[in-house]
Amino acid sequence: MSGKTLTRADLTEAVYRNVGLSRNESAELVETILETMAGKLETGETVKLSSFGTFSVREKNQRIGRNPKTGEEVPIKPRRVLTFRPSHVLKDQINDSMRANSGKAAD
Amino acid sequence: MIKSELVQKLAEDNPHLFTRDIERIVATVFDEISTALANGDRVELRGFGAFSVKHREARIGRNPRTGEAVAIEEKWTPFFKAGKEMRERLNKPQNENVISIKSQG
Numbered sequence: 094m095s096g097k098t099l100t101r102a103d104l105t106e107a108v109y110r111n112v113g114l115s116r117n118e119s120a121e122l123v124e125t126i127l128e129t130m131a132g133k134l135e136t137g138e139t140v141k142l143s144s145f146g147t148f149s150v151r152e153k154n155q156r157i158g159r160n161p162k163t164g165e166e167v168p169i170k171p172r173r174v175l176t177f178r179p180s181h182v183l184k185d186q187i188n189d190s191m192r193a194n195s196g197k198a199a200d
Numbered sequence: 201m202i203k204s205e206l207v208q209k210l211a212e213d214n215p216h217l218f219t220r221d222i223e224r225i226v227a228t229v230f231d232e233i234s235t236a237l238a239n240g241d242r243v244e245l246r247g248f249g250a251f252s253v254k255h256r257e258a259r260i261g262r263n264p265r266t267g268e269a270v271a272i273e274e275k276w277t278p279f280f281k282a283g284k285e286m287r288e289r290l291n292k293p294q295n296e297n298v299i300s301i302k303s304q305g
Contacts, residue, residue, distance in 0.1 A: 097236070097241045098241065098242040098244050099232065099236040099241055100243075100244055101245060101246070103236075104245075107228050107232045108225050111225075112224050112228065114217075114221075119225075122222075122225050123225075125213060126206070126210065126225070126226060127245060127248045129206060129209055130201075131286060131289065133201045135289050135292075139201070140201045141201070141202045141203070143202070143203055145230045145233075145234065146280075150290060173290040173291055175249070175280075175282040177251075177278075177279075179277070179278045183278055184277065186234055186237075186238050187237050187238050187276050187277075187278055188275055190238035191238070191253070194239075194240070
């Protein structure tokens with residue numbers, strides 16, 4: 094485990110290296126992918142990416158929450174939450190790799 | 201929306217690119233995220249959300265039907281948390297109607 098964080102810049106770089114678009118255009122494409130997905134999710138539509146996972150929007154009903162500090166009851170309004178269900182392919186890929194590496198230098 | 205529909209939409213928005221290039225771009229993006237997670241790294245996409253890997257310790261589970269104890273190996277699970285902007289977009293005031301209609305039905 095290297096403890097790194099991948100960002101848009103890394104995705105842009107990968108697209109730039111793999112596809113041969115300019116860096117600018119690669120960055121735009123990465124952004125368009127995310128924006129297209131976000132736009133669909135915003136309308137409540139599910140986004141399914143085979144071998145990666147499924148993003149879906151769930152409707153939560155109103156419930157009574159509690160301020161953990163004061164113990165005060167506060168109503169939590171009905172809201173929509175975004176959930177991600179990883180595919181088996183992704184889960185297996187992560188487990189195979191983490192298992193293979195966990196024997197080596199743990200950091 | 202499924203992956204092919206995402207590719208199709210991107211192809212429509214980018215008529216100067218070949219569909220096979222778009223397919224490659226989409227595959228690259230998700231492969232890159234998957235590989236990072238497989239290395240135990242985090243992926244942070246501001247506005248959209250962040251992916252991380254959670255470690256679950258080995259434990260003794262139980263078959264709920266038979267009550268039999270079963271050893272469960274340690275495992276790693278990908279986890280996604282929606283970004284602030286995404287959460288706000290999902291809960292914009294104009295979505296309230298949609299929610300109330302749905303929850304009544």
